[in-house]
Amino acid sequence: MPALAAAARLMRRGLTFALDLALPRTCAACRHPLAEPGVRLCDECAAGLALSVDGNYCRQCGLDVGPHLLQDRRCTECRRHPRPLVARIVRVGRHRGTLRRLVLAFKREPFHDDLLGGMLAMAFERELxxxxxxxxxxxxxPWERRWTRGYQPTELLARHVARHAGVPWRSILRMARVVRPQTGLSAAERERNIRGAFRCGSRWTGPMARRQVRGRVVCLVDDVSTTGATLREAAGVLRDAGAKQVVAAVVTRAALHPGAGPA
Structure with a gap:
């Protein structure tokens, strides 16, 4: 498997290089042509990215919170839950503007993982x-999305975070069953939809996966979190497998609204 992953990365880099030679460079977020070589974003999108990144947010749920409502870096609601499954969450920024467009583009094409992964790694270092x-x-x-995409976005992000932190990364969690897309579901529906969706390792690799988790502080990596249902479910599985503590790093935290994306 490591050899196959390395070969896939080499092929992806080769394809990116070939596309750079054959096609004009475009902004990673809006696809408009770029005048300068070596840049990833146009001036407008670069300015928009600065507005999406960081801000005051709760370090337990990741939602935007005014500075006057933060106490111990947590919002009022999260202070009612002193022992959360996810002990701390860090994000790059809000799910809007340039950052949102970058995440959506990353879900379609695996060519900007270094950009998003680098920002997530810096947020990890700053907060975790x-x-x-x-x-x-x-x-x-879900396996059907991995099959159609040919890659798993969260794995690419996890590589960057792990490399930057100097710790290993492992795809220990597996899908235990088929789940509906979370888009359009309410918070309660998302909780029900994702319940029991993960397991630690497969039928054959479960014991080894649990040994890798046991007694360790584990960082979950995801691209987008909306209600936190997916992170909590995954964290619960890791805690049941013996993890000492679970924290999370996500690129964006989205607000729940009709048509919202992942959980």
Missing amino acids: SDHSVELVVPVPT
């Missing part, structure tokens, strides 16, 4: 370096 993370685990993608 004091948690002594020992293992990075990507949230799994």
Whole structure:
């Protein structure tokens, strides 16, 4: 498997290089032509990215919160839950504008993982370096999406975070059953939809996967979180497998609304 993954990465880089030679360089977010070589975003999207990144947010749920409502870096609602499954969450920014367009483009094409992965790794270092993370685990993608895409976005992001943190990453979590897309579901429906969706390892690799998790501080990696249902479900599986603590790193935190994306 490592050899196949390395070969896939080489092929992807070769394809990217070939496309760069054959096609004009375009903005990673809006696809408009770029005048300067070596840049990834046009001036407008670069300015928009600065508006999407960071901001005041709760370090337990990731939602935007005014600074006057933050206490111990948590919002009022999260302070009512002193022992959460996800001990801390870090995000790159809000799911809007340039950052949202980058995430959506990344779900279609695996050519900007270094850009998003680099930003996520920096957010990890800024917010989670004091948690002594020992293992990075990507949230799994349903197999039909992996099949049609040919890659798993969360794995690409997890690689960057793990490399930057100097710790291993493992695709330990597996889909235990088929789940409906979370888009359009309410918060309660998302909780029900994702319940029991993950397991630690497969039927054959389960014991080894649990040994890798046991007693460790684990960082879950996902591209988008909306209600946090997926992160909580995945964290619960890791805690049941013996993880000492679970934290999470996501590119964006979206607000729940009709037509919202992942959980």
